[in-house]
Amino acid sequence: MLKFRRSILKASAGLLLAGPMFVQRSASAQTLAKTPACDDSPTPRQIEGPFYTPQTPRRSKLVDGLQGKSLVFEGRVLTTTCQPLANAIVDLWSCDSTGEYDNSGFKLRGHQITDANGRFRFETLMPGSYGNSSFRRTPHLHVKVQGPSTPLLTTQLYFPNEALNARDSFYNPVLLVKYSQSTQQLKVATFDFVLPLLSKG
Numbered sequence: 001m002l003k004f005r006r007s008i009l010k011a012s013a014g015l016l017l018a019g020p021m022f023v024q025r026s027a028s029a030q031t032l033a034k035t036p037a038c039d040d041s042p043t044p045r046q047i048e049g050p051f052y053t054p055q056t057p058r059r060s061k062l063v064d065g066l067q068g069k070s071l072v073f074e075g076r077v078l079t080t081t082c083q084p085l086a087n088a089i090v091d092l093w094s095c096d097s098t099g100e101y102d103n104s105g106f107k108l109r110g111h112q113i114t115d116a117n118g119r120f121r122f123e124t125l126m127p128g129s130y131g132n133s134s135f136r137r138t139p140h141l142h143v144k145v146q147g148p149s150t151p152l153l154t155t156q157l158y159f160p161n162e163a164l165n166a167r168d169s170f171y172n173p174v175l176l177v178k179y180s181q182s183t184q185q186l187k188v189a190t191f192d193f194v195l196p197l198l199s200k201g
């Protein structure tokens with residue numbers, strides 16, 4: 001897990017040296033009201049899959065000129081006691097609308113580091129489904145999340161109202177995003193990750 005943080009922080013060189021203003025914002029973070037996503041249960045893990053590429057660029061816009069339905073994916077990283085986790089890494093990757101992953105570059109790949117309120121935001125595309133007639137993946141996002149004092153979470157997220165959800169053996173309704181906006185052209189999906197803190201000593 002430390003290898004993941006080292007690798008990704010290297011890709012974000014200089015990021016954690018953002019200066020006194022950043023530290024001040026972190027110190028003033030408020031305790032958030034409990035939400036259904038934050039009830040002492042960490043976000044479930046799922047397999048990484050074969051298409052992860054390490055050392056992604058730190059950026060919020062992942063589209064790189066690809067065509068497809070726009071997806072804004074945003075949310076928070078919280079502890080199991082609902083504290084926002086600042087400086088958590090959220091590393092996102094997904095296939096394009098035809099089910100293809102960019103395995104030679106970083107299209108639809110990138111990471112963010114959460115702000116003082118544990119928030120992150122990406123602009124990407126709605127992923128398509130892929131597979132064959134006997135094994136088909138429903139549309140999903142892949143993500144790795146790690147706070148400064150948490151284990152590494154590797155998981156996948158799913159979308160409401162997808163016909164293939166019921167046929168995908170990896171599908172878990174706990175990992176459904178919520179739409180705050182859903183039109184033909186744009187979906188805004190939210191999800192709050194919940195991670196345990198590593199015990200000290």
Ligand SMILES: [Fe+2]
Pocket residue numbers: 049137140142
């Ligand atoms: Fe996948």
